[in-house]
């Protein structure tokens with residue numbers, strides 16, 4: 555049984571509220587806060603809450619926003635994680651443009667992974683010789699992937715480069731992703747995992763069910779860190 559802390563709520567909204575409050579509590583008025591965010595559909599509600607209900611509770615000038623992963627499409631494409639985040643939150647908050655470090659999905663993926671690795675090196679403090687985030691927000695796909703580390707490429711969990719090019723196993727879409735080595739190096743990691751469709755995989759992960767759990771990238775990040783889970787799933791320990 556994994557011993558990561560689980561914050562369980564009756565609804566998706568309450569789980570997102572809890573992560574919003576974690577961010578509010580963590581960002582101080584005096585220090586830079588380096589945050590990496592995920593995309594997909596789950597964090598949209600969180601971003602909308604931050605922009606609509608809590609915008610004045612956060613010193614946005616102190617927050618630097620990086621991405622955990624990005625789909626290799628232009629920022630105008632509906633698949634773009636940047637586009638979703640911009641529409642749900644960034645366009646409505648007073649954050650300096652220079653605090654936003656977008657992964658450029660429109661660039662050649664290999665070049666962009668290298669460029670973004672340099673962006674991390676140039677803009678983040680180092681710990682254990684690697685870029686160090688104050689908080690990384692992760693999600694989980696129904697197949698147990700997190701960031702764009704998919705079950706068919708577990709090697710990205712231990713990749714020494716801090717960024718990589720990944721390929722979605724079914725659609726073939728290319729992605730830029732942070733790798734396990736920089737994710738594990740973060741001060742705090744929060745997984746926001748909501749919706750029925752994730753329940754079975756998450757339960758298997760929490761229970762370390764063999765042989766399934768080991769095939770899920772999310773399991774390995776949880777097992778090797780103090781990452782906490784925020785969910786609306788009724789998980790049984």
Ligand code: 6PG
Pocket residue numbers: 592593594595596597622623624625635692693694695696699700701702
């Ligand atoms: C992405 C994400 C990804 C996400 C999971 C969950 O670009 O898809 O950043 O890693 O966290 O796929 O996605 P959903 O929230 O859409 O289920």
